[in-house]
Amino acid sequence: EVVLTQSPATLSLSPGERATLSCRASQTVSDYLVWYQQKPGQAPRLLIYDASNRATGIPVRFSGSGSGTDFTLTISGLDPEDFAVYYCQQRFNWPFTFGGGTKVEI
Amino acid sequence: QITLKESGPTLVKPTQTLTLTCTFSGFSLSTSGLAVGWIRQPPGKALEWLALIYWNDDKRYRPSLKSRLTITKDTSKNQVVLTMTNMDPVDTATYYCAHPRHDTIHWGQGTPVTVSS
Numbered sequence: 564e565v566v567l568t569q570s571p572a573t574l575s576l577s578p579g580e581r582a583t584l585s586c587r588a589s590q591t592v593s594d595y596l597v598w599y600q601q602k603p604g605q606a607p608r609l610l611i612y613d614a615s616n617r618a619t620g621i622p623v624r625f626s627g628s629g630s631g632t633d634f635t636l637t638i639s640g641l642d643p644e645d646f647a648v649y650y651c652q653q654r655f656n657w658p659f660t661f662g663g664g665t666k667v668e669i
Numbered sequence: 670q671i672t673l674k675e676s677g678p679t680l681v682k683p684t685q686t687l688t689l690t691c692t693f694s695g696f697s698l699s700t701s702g703l704a705v706g707w708i709r710q711p712p713g714k715a716l717e718w719l720a721l722i723y724w725n726d727d728k729r730y731r732p733s734l735k736s737r738l739t740i741t742k743d744t745s746k747n748q749v750v751l752t753m754t755n756m757d758p759v760d761t762a763t764y765y766c767a768h769p770r771h772d773t774i775h776w777g778q779g780t781p782v783t784v785s786s
Contacts, residue, residue, distance in 0.1 A: 564732070597774075606765055606776035607716065618773055650716060654769070658731045659718040 565589055565653050567662035574667045582638040584665045586629075586651035594630045595655035601664075602647045610649075611636065641667070671695035673705075673766050673777035680783050681756050691749040691766030691777060698724055698744050704769060705749040707740065709762040710779075719764075722749060758784045 566589040576582055586596065594614040599607035609618045611627035614634055624639045638645055646669055651662040677689035691705060698705060706721035706729075720740040721729040730738045739752045749766060761784045768775040 606779055609774050612772050616772065652716070657721070657729045659721075661716040661718075663715050 564658055565592060565656050565660050567651055567653060567660055569649075569651060569662035569665050571665060572663070574665055575669070576641055576667065577669065578641050578643050580641050582636075582641055582645070582667055584636040584638075584649055584667075586634040586636070586662050588632040588634075588653060591631045592653040592655035595653055596627075596629070596634050597652050597654065598625075598627055598636045599650045599652065600645075600647050601650065607650060638667075643669075671768060671775045673768060673775055675764060675766050675777045675780040677764075677780055677782070679781055680785065682786050683757055683784060685756050687751075687753045687756050687760070687782060689751045689753075689764055689766075689780065689782075691751070693747050693749070693766070693768065696768065698722075698742050698747070698749070700724055705742070706767050706769065707749075707751045708765045708767055709760075710765070711759075711762040714762075719753075720751060721769075756784045760784050 568587045570585045596614045598611040600610050601607040610621050610625050615627045626637045628635050646667055648664045648666045650664050673693040675691055681687050704721050704723045707719040708716055710716045719731050720738050722740045722742050737754045742749045763779040763781050765779045766777045
């Protein structure tokens with residue numbers, strides 16, 4: 564099973580600042596890596612697929628990069644609505660696995 | 670428009686079997702390449718894929734739970750059913766059904782399940 568390790572666990576930032584979230588895989592997942600945003604009481608929302616492609620309707624301030632085992636989600640200029648928990652997930656191998664999440668808080 | 674909705678009990682007792690139904694619309698699970706799966710999230714914890722069923726009835730189970738899980742589909746009813754046996758309090762979670770595609774994933778609203786005597 565591929566283990567995804569996200570860091571940091573919590574990121575304390577202010578609106579307008581840049582957020583950089585990391586996701587590291589225990590083995591290669593090629594570019595089969597997706598990023599989600601989740602707010603309390605809601606299902607996750609897909610932000611990025613295939614490591615660097617923005618999903619439909621996702622603002623350009625969200626960007627993803629990386630391949631193999633190291634991935635990054637960058638939010639360039641935090642909007643108040645961006646404070647949430649972010650998960651990475653690999654779909655290279657079954658079982659698909661999620662990281663433990665990064666909470667972006669004010 | 671694609672929608673998915675989970676249904677099932679909100680409370681089960683330890684050792685009982687949980688049966689959850691995902692009823693979907695906007696696509697057919699008889700279409701080549703498509704799949705529906707189940708994901709759960711314990712309170713305050715991360716997400717976990719449990720099972721996935723493909724249009725051709727190919728099935729995938731989370732290895733650590735494989736002995737307890739069964740996923741089936743009823744194409745005529747647009748439903749996918751997940752059963753989990755021998756429920757334990759650690760299985761308390763919100764259970765989501767999901768329809769993954771290459772560039773998106775459609776989620777149900779989730780259904781909370783508590784395991785308690």
